Amino acid sequence: MTVFGFHASHEQVHPRQLLEAVQLAEQVGFTAAMCSDHFSPWSERQAHSAFAWSWLGAALQATSLPFGVVNAPGQRYHPAIVAQAAATLTAMYPGRFWAALGTGEASNEHITGGGWPRKQVRNARLRECVDVMRALLAGEEVSHDGLITVDRAKLWTRPETPPPLLAAAVSPKTAAWAAQWADGLATVLQPHQALREVIEAYRGAGGTGPLVLQVHLSYAADDQIALQIAHDQWRTNVFAPPVCWDLDHVALFDEAARHVPPEAMQGPVLVSSDPGRHVEWLQELVALGFDEVYLHHVGQEQSEWLEVYGDRVLPQLDVTAKVAA
Numbered sequence: 001m002t003v004f005g006f007h008a009s010h011e012q013v014h015p016r017q018l019l020e021a022v023q024l025a026e027q028v029g030f031t032a033a034m035c036s037d038h039f040s041p042w043s044e045r046q047a048h049s050a051f052a053w054s055w056l057g058a059a060l061q062a063t064s065l066p067f068g069v070v071n072a073p074g075q076r077y078h079p080a081i082v083a084q085a086a087a088t089l090t091a092m093y094p095g096r097f098w099a100a101l102g103t104g105e106a107s108n109e110h111i112t113g114g115g116w117p118r119k120q121v122r123n124a125r126l127r128e129c130v131d132v133m134r135a136l137l138a139g140e141e142v143s144h145d146g147l148i149t150v151d152r153a154k155l156w157t158r159p160e161t162p163p164p165l166l167a168a169a170v171s172p173k174t175a176a177w178a179a180q181w182a183d184g185l186a187t188v189l190q191p192h193q194a195l196r197e198v199i200e201a202y203r204g205a206g207g208t209g210p211l212v213l214q215v216h217l218s219y220a221a222d223d224q225i226a227l228q229i230a231h232d233q234w235r236t237n238v239f240a241p242p243v244c245w246d247l248d249h250v251a252l253f254d255e256a257a258r259h260v261p262p263e264a265m266q267g268p269v270l271v272s273s274d275p276g277r278h279v280e281w282l283q284e285l286v287a288l289g290f291d292e293v294y295l296h297h298v299g300q301e302q303s304e305w306l307e308v309y310g311d312r313v314l315p316q317l318d319v320t321a322k323v324a325a
Helices: 015-028 052-062 079-092 106-112 119-137 172-178 192-204 223-237 250-256 275-287 303-316
Strands: 003-008 032-035 067-071 097-101 142-145 149-153 165-168 185-188 211-218 292-297
Touching: 003 015, 015 032, 015 052, 015 303, 032 052, 032 292, 052 067, 052 079, 079 097, 079 119, 079 149, 097 119, 119 142, 119 149, 119 165, 165 172, 172 185, 172 192, 185 192, 192 211, 192 275, 211 223, 211 275, 223 250, 275 292, 275 303, 292 303
Parallel strands: 003 032, 003 292, 032 067, 067 097, 097 165, 165 185, 185 211, 211 292
Antiparallel strands: 142 149
């Protein structure tokens, strides 16, 4: 059985509407949720980017769902602050919070004005952040001088059990590296063979914990409308690394996507008006070995797809509740 969760996209939807959406997601049968953590959207058409950590406190209080967040400590966030935020949420809502840590994207991190390091440096910085965060969550006073600096930091409010710190990875190379330190692996929809390679790299390097997949989809009552929604909202997200990592402004993403045709959305986004087709896609992904699958409808209106999924998709899947962390 698999956990099926709702993905809350702060880049696209007002936080008040996202809170209503995640409440509806719980009502229709989703058993978990996660959210993005952006300072900037991917496109001016998306037009939102609320602060994830404020919203997470409200969402944990408004539902009984467990929640995760994808976060990039080290530049926009000091790791001690991320550790403090994670500790507070976990202390208030034991067993219901996790974070997937990654090296980030320039579109969010450039705001500090410190420049955008190359990937090798970002990996090394992330590893330092993870070590600092784990020590803080264990109750240690931490000082550190390296790619990040920490001076006598200590968390005074901590949960009895620290939250899981997963790795966010999209390539086999990064997945294998993350196996050294992660409590699980979170990745995004790719062709099946690419996903197999990511899983094999992580497990083959000794990686443990849950395998988490984020899936972008577009549902509407008509195939053409579903495709139009995907093209309008998500065509800036079809670019592979390093483009998606290194562009640093919405205007650049919009310009890069100017000539992306609607048919290019098929693949990066699961686009169909047929709930049965969505069931088939998700069953195929579960068969690859994912323990948790988080679904993101790329449209800004969330109610219709949630109700359809609750009525015609989730009942066809072996949905289970997420075990407390």
